[in-house]
Amino acid sequence: MNHWGRIFSVSIFGESHGAGVGVTISGCPAGISLKLKDFEADLSRRKSGAKGTTPRIESDKPQLLSGVFEDKTTGAPLTVWFENRDSKSKDYATVIKQPRPGHADFVAKQKFAGFNDYRGGGHFSGRLTLALVVAGVIAKKIVSEVEIDAFIESIKGRTDFDEIIEEALAKQDSVGGLVRCEAKNIPVGWGEPFYDSIESVISHLAFAIPAIKGIEFGNGFSCTELWGSEHNDLIINEKGETETNNSGGVSGGITNANTLTFKVAVKPTSSIGKEQNTMNFEEGRIKPLIIKGRHDACIALRVPVVLEAITAMALADFKLIRKTQTQPNK
Amino acid sequence: MNHWGRIFSVSIFGESHGAGVGVTISGCPAGISLKLKDFEADLSRRKSGAKGTTPRIESDKPQLLSGVFEDKTTGAPLTVWFENRDSKSKDYATVIKQPRPGHADFVAKQKFAGFNDYRGGGHFSGRLTLALVVAGVIAKKIVSEVEIDAFIESIKGRTDFDEIIEEALAKQDSVGGLVRCEAKNIPVGWGEPFYDSIESVISHLAFAIPAIKGIEFGNGFSCTELWGSEHNDLIINEKGETETNNSGGVSGGITNANTLTFKVAVKPTSSIGKEQNTMNFEEGRIKPLIIKGRHDACIALRVPVVLEAITAMALADFKLIRKTQTQPNK
C-alpha cells in the first residue's frame, strides 16, 4: 500500500525516471508555518553528489501543489512534488533481460506481469525516499518538543568512513553500514497496543526504506546475552527514568520517559561496477553482468536523514492519536 | 490499534486476569475446514507448564463464538474465545505501587490515567499471544502451500538449552534467546510497495509480540561486514533462485522465490524472583522489589509458535491481496 498513517497519513507516488516523485500528507493540523526553504536542510542531507554517493545530480526542488496557503498549512491534504530532470533512461534498458542481483528488477517484472516501469527501478527506486524526507520535515514540526538525531555508527564495521569508501570505489564494489537513531524528550505514553507498538510502527516504516536488513531497539540482539537481572532497567525516579536504557525507551510498546534509541543495518549498495555472473533471462543462461550507470558506493551515507524522517512520521501520528485518549468530557 | 490486516484482518481483545482473551478474524474465505481440534497442536506448543515456563496451568480451551458452521468457515467474522480460569489476581496488587522493571506496569498506568486493568499486565500480558496463535492456525490453512517453521537457535548465546535454563531457575533469574523463522515455497510476488514490504509487515507483527527487541532478515546485521559483491545473491535459474540467500528471500520488499528467513531477539523474561532496587511510587523512593507469582525463566521457549503465527498472518493477507492484482478482465 502506498498509504501510511492513521491521522498523520502519508501517501507516496512516483518513479525514478518517470515524471517525478510526490507525496500527499493528510491529517496535518492547520496553522503550521511551512515554506519551501524549510525543506532545504534535510533534502540536502539526503542528496547525492558527495563521495560515496551517485554522481547523478538532481536539483531536488520541491513544489507545493496543495495544502499550504500564505505560508501556513491549511488542514487540507498537502502535496509536494519533485519533477525528475537528470534521468538517463537508456542506462536501464538491459535490466529486463538480466535483472540486477540484489535489486527489485526480477520481482517487479513478475509481480506486475511485465508492465512495471523498470527504468532506474521505477517505483522501487531509492529516489522515492525524497517523499519520506518531505514528510519528515513536516512531522518534525508536529513533534517539535522531540529532538531526533540519526547518524552513521560504522561502515563495513569500521569508523574510518573515508578510507573504506575509497577502497570500495577503487574496487568498483560497495559497502553497508549501521545507522543509529535517537529521539529525546518524548512524553510517556505514546504507542498503541496491541499491534501498534512504537517498535512495530517504526520498524514498519524503516523496512520501507530500500536496503534496510535489520533493526534493533535499545541493546537489541545483545539482550540475549544478559541475565534478566542485568537487562531490566531499574526505575530511578518518579518521571520513570531508568538507570540503564536497555529497553531503548520503550516498555510494552509504549514510550517510557527515556530516550528512544534504535539501530538499523543498511546493506551494501546492490548496484556495483564489478562483474557479476547472474541469470540472463533473454538467453536463458548465466552470463556476466556489468552494471553501467551511476551508483552509490555506500547508500548508508544517505540513510540518516531518512531514518529521522520515518521516526518523526511515526511520532507525529502517535502524538496526534494520543490527543484522542484524554477523557472526552474534560 | 487492536486491528491488523487489509483483507485477512485480525482483531484482538482481552486481559490476563479478566474474563478471557479473544480474537475476531474477518476476510477469511468461506469453506475452509475448521474444528476445535485443529488448534490443539499449536496451542500446546505455546503452552506454559514445561520447564522454564510459568507453572500457571491454563486449560486454554478455545470456544468458537462465530464464523464457523458445520465445521467450515462461513465467510462471516470468525471469533475464538478463551475463558480465563487459573488467574490469581491478588499476586499483582503491588504493581501499581512499584512497577516491575521491564514491564508495561508504569507506562500502562500513565497512558490510561490509572484506569488500566493492571492485574497480570492486563491487556499488555503475553497471554494475548493466544489470539495470535489462533489466527496463525487459520492463516496457515490459507497459505497451505507454504511451509512455515520457527525454532530456537540459542538461549543466552548457548545451545545447551536445559542447562542454561536450570542455571536461570537456580539463580531466580531469567534468560533470553534467538528464534529463527523460515517459510518455504512462497510464490514470487507477494509483498506490497511502498510501505507494505514483506519485512515491514512481518516486523510490525513481530514487535507486537511482547519481549521482541530486534529482527533481521537473511544475513541481517552481518550484511554490513560484506562487500556488495559478496552480499548480492546471484540468480541461478529462471525461477529466480539464487546462489546465496543473504536477502532472506525478499527483494525490494517482495518475495523472490527463495526461502523467507528471519530471526528475532527475545529478551530475558522481565519478571524475576531476584530482588531488584527500583522506584516505589507510593513511598516516593527506591526500594527493593521481590516479584512473587509464577514466571517463565525463558519466555523465548514459547515464541516459535507465535512467530510462525504472525508469519502465516502476514502471508495470508499478502496472498489474498495478490489475488486482486491479476488483470481484471481475465
Place this chain on the structure above:
Amino acid sequence: MNHWGRIFSVSIFGESHGAGVGVTISGCPAGISLKLKDFEADLSRRKSGAKGTTPRIESDKPQLLSGVFEDKTTGAPLTVWFENRDSKSKDYATVIKQPRPGHADFVAKQKFAGFNDYRGGGHFSGRLTLALVVAGVIAKKIVSEVEIDAFIESIKGRTDFDEIIEEALAKQDSVGGLVRCEAKNIPVGWGEPFYDSIESVISHLAFAIPAIKGIEFGNGFSCTELWGSEHNDLIINEKGETETNNSGGVSGGITNANTLTFKVAVKPTSSIGKEQNTMNFEEGRIKPLIIKGRHDACIALRVPVVLEAITAMALADFKLIRKTQTQPNK
C-alpha cells in the same frame, strides 16, 4: 468489512442462531463509567416482544468480556457479548431451497459458495443490530454534550401506528415507515473533507442497518423543488445559527452549529406470513412460499434506537478525530 471507525472503532461478529452476537470497541478513552445496567434502557427500546415485533423473546443480557475494570473503561478493547438462547433453527431449513423474497438468503448462498450459516439469516440478521446499540450506548457517553433523539414519523404514510400495525397483522403482511433522527448541540467543525462528510459517514452506517432504503438530510429530496434563494439557510448570528435549517445542520460536510437532522426510509419487513410465488431452487420452478417462524410486522418500530446508536458512533469518532486538529504545540 466488519470493522468501522478511525479512532472509535467498532467490530461486529456473530449470527442469529449461532452462539451469539458480539461487538469489540477500540479507541474508547479510559475512565468512562460503564456498568451493565447502562445498556438496559437502549436494549429494551430495541427489544422484540411488543405488538408489531417478533414474539421471539431474547433475554438480551450483555456480558462484558474485556475492556472494563472496576466499572470504568480501561482504554483497552472493550467487548460485549450476547449469548443466543431462544433460537429455533429448524424453522429456517427451507431457506436454502427457496430463498425468502427481500432477504439475503439467495445472495448469501451465492457469495459464500453455500458455506454461509443460513439459519435466521445468519450474519445478515437484524439481530446484529444489538451490537450497534451497545456501541451507541458507549458512544453517547463520549459525546455526552450532544442530545440525540430518533423517533418514528410515520408508518405506511400514517400516524395512527397501532391501527396500521393491526391491519398488517390481520393480513399477515408487513409495513415500513419513516424514522427521523436529530442531534442537538454539536460544536461547529465536526466532519472531515474530502470523503468523510457528516452525511457520508452517517449514511454509511445507516445503510448497514437492515431494511434501510433511503436517507435524506435537512429538507432532503424536497430541496429540488425550491429556488436556491429559498433553500439557502441565512446565517443570523455569530454562532452560525441560521434562519432555516434546510441543510440539516451540515455545510460542506461539516457541522454548522444547527441541529443535525436526517430521515431514513425503512422498508416493510421482508418476512411475511402471506403466501408468495417465488423461485424454488431445489425444484427449479416458481412455487408458493409460506414463511413460518416469528416475524416483525413493522421492523421500523425497532429502528429509532439503532439510528441513535449509529449517529452517536459517527459523532464519537468525529469528536475524537477533531481533537487531533488543534495546533500541535498548544
Place this chain on the structure above:
Amino acid sequence: MNHWGRIFSVSIFGESHGAGVGVTISGCPAGISLKLKDFEADLSRRKSGAKGTTPRIESDKPQLLSGVFEDKTTGAPLTVWFENRDSKSKDYATVIKQPRPGHADFVAKQKFAGFNDYRGGGHFSGRLTLALVVAGVIAKKIVSEVEIDAFIESIKGRTDFDEIIEEALAKQDSVGGLVRCEAKNIPVGWGEPFYDSIESVISHLAFAIPAIKGIEFGNGFSCTELWGSEHNDLIINEKGETETNNSGGVSGGITNANTLTFKVAVKPTSSIGKEQNTMNFEEGRIKPLIIKGRHDACIALRVPVVLEAITAMALADFKLIRKTQTQPNK
C-alpha cells in the same frame, strides 16, 4: 479523510484557486490500457461552459504524473494532476467577512482556525470532483463488464430543463434536480457485510459530492407506502432475477443479479446573484450580500458523470475484494 477504498483506493488533493487538483489511485491492477484521451469524454461531460453552468472555462487538461508507462498502468500508484489556470481569486476576498449561505465558508474557517484556503471554496470546491471523474474513468475499465449510466430525471420537479434554467438565470437564482444512476450486469455477490453494504459504500461516496442532500435505492422512500407483499421482489429464475426491482438490485447489502439503481437529490446551487441578508462577521450584523463571480445556475447538470464515477469506484473496489473470497487453494 482524503483517502477512500480498501484495494482500489483513491486519494484526493488540491484547491479551487491553488496550484491545481490531483488524484492518486493505488491498487489499480497493472496492464490496463490508459491514454490521456481516455479521460476526454467524461471530463467534457463534467465541464462548465454550457448553459446553466459557470462561464469559468477551465481547460481541464489532465497530466499523468505517475503509474503509467508505455500507455499501460504499471501497478504502482497512479497520479493525475490538473493545473488551475483560469482562477480569479480576488472575487472571493469577501467570503471571510461574510460567509456565503449554503457554502462551507463559515465551517471551513471555524474548523481550520482561519488557516483554510478560502479562495473559491478551497479544498471544499466542486472543482475537486475532477479527481472523482478521473478515478471513475479508470474504475470503469476495471469493471468493464458493468454498464453504468447516470442521467437527470428532473430539475426543480420539471422535465423541461432548458426552460427552468432560463427562468433561474433570469431571476439570478438557482435550481436543483434529481439524478438517477443505473448499473447493469453486475455479478451476484458484490458488497460486504457488516458495514460495507453496496448502499453504504455508494452513499458514502455520493455524499462526498458537494450539493447532494439525499439518496435512495430502488423504490426508495416510496417503499414505506407499500405492503411487504407488494414491496418484496419475487425471484423468477435461477439467476436470481426478480419480477419487480423495488430493492434496486441489492439484497442484504449484496448485489442480487438485478440492475443496481439509485437516485440522488442535488440541491440548488448555493451561489446566487440575488441579494441575501446574512451575517457579516466583520461588522457583527446581518447585511445584504451579493455574490459576484461566476456560478452554475444548476449544478445538477454536472452531477451525472460524477455519480457514474463514484459508482464505478465503489464497484471496482468491490470487484477486487471479491477476488479474495474464492477458496484459497483453488
